[in-house]
Amino acid sequence: MNIATQTVQIGLDWDTRTGAVTVPIYQTATFRHPGLGQSTGYDYSRSGNPTRQALEEGVARLDGACRGFPYSSGMAAIANLLLLFKSGDHLIVTKDLYGGTCRLFDKIFSQYGLSFTYVDTSNSAAITAAILPETKAVFIETLTNPLLKFADLRTISSICTDNHLLLIADNTFLTPYLLRPLDLGADIAVYSATKYLAGHNDTVAGVVTVKDPQLAEKIYFHQNSVGAVLGPQDAWLTIRGIKTLGIRLDRQQQNAGRIAQWLTTHPRITKVHYPGLADHPNHRLMQKESRGFGAMIAFEVDKCELVEQILLKTNLISFAESLGGVESLITFPEVQTHADIPPELRARLGINNVLLRLSVGIEECDDLIDDLQQALEG
Numbered sequence: 001m002n003i004a005t006q007t008v009q010i011g012l013d014w015d016t017r018t019g020a021v022t023v024p025i026y027q028t029a030t031f032r033h034p035g036l037g038q039s040t041g042y043d044y045s046r047s048g049n050p051t052r053q054a055l056e057e058g059v060a061r062l063d064g065a066c067r068g069f070p071y072s073s074g075m076a077a078i079a080n081l082l083l084l085f086k087s088g089d090h091l092i093v094t095k096d097l098y099g100g101t102c103r104l105f106d107k108i109f110s111q112y113g114l115s116f117t118y119v120d121t122s123n124s125a126a127i128t129a130a131i132l133p134e135t136k137a138v139f140i141e142t143l144t145n146p147l148l149k150f151a152d153l154r155t156i157s158s159i160c161t162d163n164h165l166l167l168i169a170d171n172t173f174l175t176p177y178l179l180r181p182l183d184l185g186a187d188i189a190v191y192s193a194t195k196y197l198a199g200h201n202d203t204v205a206g207v208v209t210v211k212d213p214q215l216a217e218k219i220y221f222h223q224n225s226v227g228a229v230l231g232p233q234d235a236w237l238t239i240r241g242i243k244t245l246g247i248r249l250d251r252q253q254q255n256a257g258r259i260a261q262w263l264t265t266h267p268r269i270t271k272v273h274y275p276g277l278a279d280h281p282n283h284r285l286m287q288k289e290s291r292g293f294g295a296m297i298a299f300e301v302d303k304c305e306l307v308e309q310i311l312l313k314t315n316l317i318s319f320a321e322s323l324g325g326v327e328s329l330i331t332f333p334e335v336q337t338h339a340d341i342p343p344e345l346r347a348r349l350g351i352n353n354v355l356l357r358l359s360v361g362i363e364e365c366d367d368l369i370d371d372l373q374q375a376l377e378g
């Protein structure tokens with residue numbers, strides 16, 4: 001079945017008793033036992049809740065996984081995955097990574113004895129060179145935040161297989177609609193479902209999908225023990241969002257392609273990072289491996305004063321953090337999403353004081369271009 005059809009069908013056959021077309025919201029903390037030592041299959045909502053389970057099964061199907069796990073946020077999902085490792089373990093991580101993930105690794109988990117080496121994971125030799133006897137995993141973003149570099153998952157996965165390393169792929173920017181990391185060799189995919197999956201800037205959520213049943217059992221044990229589960233209302237909103245994932249992303253990508261092209265022609269824009277542009281270094285690879293280029297654009301302006309002007313003067317495009325929703329948002333990574341990355345590293349990565357990140361929504365494209373045009377003119 002085509003993935004666009006699968007997204008629409010999520011949760012549809014859940015309530016066989018009433019035939020409800022949408023999944024009921026089981027707003028309950030606990031469940032009555034039918035008898036001593038008996039269970040309906042649900043005992044307590046941290047351990048399992050029918051609304052959350054509909055999402056678990058739906059995302060597992062979308063990603064070709066054996067199981068899926070919804071969390072209270074993308075960060076909670078990533079933190080839960082780090083419980084797979086123990087003091088002394090080492091992970092190789094994409095250099096160009098969401099700032100909150102860097103903060104979690106360097107400021108929290110490093111205190112518990114985990115160590116992290118940041119490498120350019122688009123260079124497979126750099127990954128191999130960073131492997132230590134204590135390395136246990138490689139953590140990548142399939143399309144990086146904010147500079148939109150695309151990872152060669154097949155190559156990284158073969159390095160991981162040869163060296164018995166887990167491959168964890170944060171697929172937030174692409175979603176299963178455009179790319180299924182487990183099909184390309186990742187062991188675990190992780191999502192900030194706050195973004196494209198839920199898609200309406202109205203809920204914070206995270207998702208993990210896993211290929212191997214034994215690994216999934218461990219992750220379930222950690223999730224239930226720590227308790228960072230998604231509540232039933234938010235699980236329902238995420239299911240509702242996923243139903244329109246395909247149609248939203250089709251439109252968002254179409255808009256992003258046009259806007260990226262338009263930005264390249266503007267005299268005050270010095271650089272456009274969008275993998276759909278033919279001169280993007282990963283354009284060919286992404287064309288081969290992904291069903292699309294996504295709807296995130298990063299661009300640089302010719303003077304830092306212009307950054308504030310654009311952020312304040314865009315009317316239709318909101319100056320706000322987050323991404324992937326139906327409304328277009330613009331942000332300034334150096335000061336916002338990536339402020340927790342050390343300044344020297346930020347500078348080396350190219351996250352500078354003239355770089356803006358645009359999350360393209362589903363509005364009429366001409367209106368978005370007009371909004372950018374008037375903000376650039378001041």
Ligand SMILES: Cc1ncc(COP(=O)(O)O)c(C=O)c1O
Nearest residue numbers: 073074075098145172192194205
């Ligand atoms: C690529 C990526 N991963 C993870 C996260 C964290 O997700 P959340 O904000 O849902 O905790 C974000 C948030 O922006 C992100 O962009």
